[in-house]
Amino acid sequence: MKFDMDYIAHHNELTEANPYFKLFLTIILLIVTLALDNLYFDIFIFIVMSIVILAIAKINYRSYLKFLSIPMAFVILTCLFLIFFFGKGEVIYETGIWGIVVTTDSLHYGVYTFFRVIGCLPSLGFLALTTPIAKILHCLETLKVPKIVIEIALLMYNTIFIFLNEIDTMQKAQETRLGYHSYMSSFKSLGALASTIFLRSLDKSETLQHSLDSRGYTGELPVYVPPKKEA
């Protein structure tokens, strides 16, 4: 199964829910989780938000696991490093290899960092999985976030799909001709891919500029307010 976060954000039970509410809830949850720094609270938030995502937004559990798995890999790595390589204080475990030890301090860091992330992830996931980016950007707009930031985000958001598609196609074309058959050819192919994608991006940006200009672009993206649905 291909994991398409954007598709999920557009097709779940909470897509149409008030984006301000979702945005504020997420921000408040993040702040509270980080500020309290309490293991039980972290787990509590994890369970509650997971239930919200799975049961209320009705997001497929496999998609949710995929969403969690990507940052999870980083978190586990980071926490292992924290436990074994950081901190001072009383030594509680000696690995016996090159004097690497676990101290009370480092264990504390590692465990707390891990659970903090565990608490924050579903809170962020709640926003990311249930709210289309366009809606989040609109919220930010009314909240007086500088226009330039939003416009760049908006154009990036759109072009990233074209960009990914392009990379995907080129990579397949290279694979078809055994471009990733050996280590050496993988390096070469990847290099060629990177430089071509850069040139293509330049080209595309020029065409996009032309097409925006030809519809009267003035250097500022206007905001469209869709008509209220008649009940």
Added chain:
Amino acid sequence: MLEVKNIKYSYNADYQALKGVSLKVEKGEMVSLLGKNGAGKSTLFLHLNGIYEPDEGQVFIDGEELKYDKKSLLKFRQKVGIVFQNPDDQIFAPTVEEDVAFGPLNLGLSMEEVQNRVTEALARVGMSGFEKKAPHHLSGGQKKRVAIAGILAMKPEIMVLDEPTAGLDPQGVTNLTKLLKELNDEGITIIISTHEVDLVPNYASKVFVLVDGLLIAEGTPKEIFAQPDILEKANLKVPIVTELFQSLEAEGIDMENDYPLTIDEAKDKFLELLNKN
């Protein structure tokens, strides 16, 4: 209506893409610009609403010369809408309705008017109900329709389409051709660049042939497709129907110098030939 006078344009010192092109399109016409890849079709199109400023020559719209200051450009870009070949180059907004609204909003219309135009334009291209969809979740044909709606919402007098049928499936091509014909009937002047010679006689009242930055021929599809030397120079072919009648003539059936270009014409010709014998 739209007149281009002796336009020259170079991308750099040693490559001149347009070497003095002049053409005239009357109001309400539906014309086609034929030419091989790299002939300068897209470059020419980008001159029609002032995206490119020619090195030499002028563009006239409604008898008024195109100027390149901000205010005039906005006016001319409302009058002449360009639909780009690849809808991905044109559709940039996160939802369909926002994209369609982009042009009208730039024109400074009231929000209510913009809303009406968005609804109307999407209905016109058969994309009502897709307002909130993300463009990258649409199919190629649907994206094309949204791109056209984005131009329609600006209520242009002239609509310029760069290879609109490229990459569409056969049904998509048929539907698009039908839509363009209807828009033309409603009074919009339409200019299409294409390689699809089979379709051209179906809609175009006039054909221009561009080769290496020069316009080498113009005329009705009948006139153009009767000149093998011109087709040769432009890397074109006669429509497949015409090819059939030409090979029939080679078998000894006299066509009296009248070769059908479309299926309908071919049908009539067949009936005529059958009745004669």
